[in-house]
Amino acid sequence: MRITLSTSALPTSALSARARSIGAVVVGAALVAVALTGCSTSDQTAAAGGSTRSIETLYGSVDVPTSPKRIVAIGFTEATTLADLGIKPVGRTNYIPSLDAYDTFFKDIPVVEDANANPDLEKIASLKPDLIVGSEFADKADKAAFAKLSAIAPTAIFEWKPAAANWENEAAGTAEAVGRTADLDKLKADYAAKAAEIKASYQDYLSTHTVDALSGDVDNWYLDGPTSAPGRVLGDAGARLGAGAGQKDGYVQYSPEQYGILADTDLIFVSADTTDDATPVTSNAVFATTKAAKAGQVVQSAHFYSGSYQMANALLADFSKALAAHAG
Missing domain, CATH: 3.40.50.1980 (Nitrogenase molybdenum iron protein domain)
Incomplete structure (x- = not known):
């Protein structure tokens, strides 16, 4: 069968x-x-x-x-x-x-x-x-x-x-x-402690700056909202979403011409295993006009879609590293 x-x-x-x-x-x-x-x-x-x-x-x-x-x-x-x-x-x-x-x-x-x-x-x-x-x-x-x-x-x-x-x-x-x-x-408690540590360590930055998470290719891109796995994990660590904050769905599909909705986001996470994998997003002319792109505050992570606490911890580690580099 x-x-x-x-x-x-x-x-x-x-x-x-x-x-x-x-x-x-x-x-x-x-x-x-x-x-x-x-x-x-x-x-x-x-x-x-x-x-x-x-x-x-x-x-x-x-x-x-x-x-x-x-x-x-x-x-x-x-x-x-x-x-x-x-x-x-x-x-x-x-x-x-x-x-x-x-x-x-x-x-x-x-x-x-x-x-x-x-x-x-x-x-x-x-x-x-x-x-x-x-x-x-x-x-x-x-x-x-x-x-x-x-x-x-x-x-x-x-x-x-x-x-x-x-x-x-x-x-x-x-x-x-x-x-x-x-x-x-026990794994859940360990994850919560890691998220709380990041939230406390970067409280000043996180209270005044926004973060968005997305994935995409040359044809479409997808903005994650607060109910998505990356939205929830980043939110647990104190992130305030920018363009994705008001989304009811876990993610919303957009065309490349619509990267402008990210214009005011301070820090952008792109789902990608490598810098080259993120190129379809980061090389887009409209994306390049965003505040985060202009300031060099675009980072990639291969750990977006948490299905487990190890994956969630990996995304927290990526977020902590990004904040250490960009929140100074």
């Missing part, structure tokens, strides 16, 4: 879609099925075994093993949360955020997707998981597809929101599913 997803509605921007389309494709593909080809899974169904406990998920109450041993993560938020907790899944989604610690951690873990980034249920079943974790948009919940996953192993699916807006809730759900809530609480 394989779940197949049409990708015709995906954004065309690789940079901006990198994490945003993951929610619709890599994370959600196992649940947003447009075609199912069948095969027998009766001999592949993983029995949870031992004691179970009930947790709340997007699909209601689900009984999961008290101490799962063989976990498959079909979402990057769930996979990276497991990594933060020191738990190696037996199978994972192909997309994992770029972080040295994750590159090493996930290197030898089988990917449970085909060449088209569609989760392969045969591969998942062959790993004999006792728990499957992932996420999905609430309005695209597919009970039939969920049932196919649940026939393999108890499946905990948590709500995904655009721009990884509720990554902390997904992390909490994953930790609860594997019985490690107390350990996640």
Whole structure:
């Protein structure tokens, strides 16, 4: 049995879609099925075994093993949360955020997707998981597809929101599913302490200057708002958004001619792995007229779309470094 997803509605921007389309494709593909080809899974169904406990998920109450041993993560938020907790899944989604610690951690873990980034249920079943974790948009919940996953192993699916807006809730759900809530609480406290330190250290600058976060390519760019993952992380560290402050959506798409809305922003973060990757944004003539560009206060970060506390801490580190360089 394989779940197949049409990708015709995906954004065309690789940079901006990198994490945003993951929610619709890599994370959600196992649940947003447009075609199912069948095969027998009766001999592949993983029995949870031992004691179970009930947790709340997007699909209601689900009984999961008290101490799962063989976990498959079909979402990057769930996979990276497991990594933060020191738990190696037996199978994972192909997309994992770029972080040295994750590159090493996930290197030898089988990917449970085909060449088209569609989760392969045969591969998942062959790993004999006792728990499957992932996420999905609430309005695209597919009970039939969920049932196919649940026939393999108890499946905990948590709500995904655009721009990884509720990554902390997904992390909490994953930790609860594997019985490690107390350990996640320690990671959360460490993150909060780091954010508070930055906020206190640069209080004067942050109270008088604005920050915006965006990603883009030559065709479009995307401005993050306060509910997006970068908006929330930067906000926890005291950032006041400029042009993105009033956005209700996690991100809003604009054309290159509209970079002027960033005219008065003091510090701009661009989602990019390298300076060259940021060039489609930074080389734009309109972007060059912004206050931040003129003052050389444009920085890039490869850690925008936090799906875990390690990623959030990495963005905090980028923010702290930028403030040290530009807030003087």
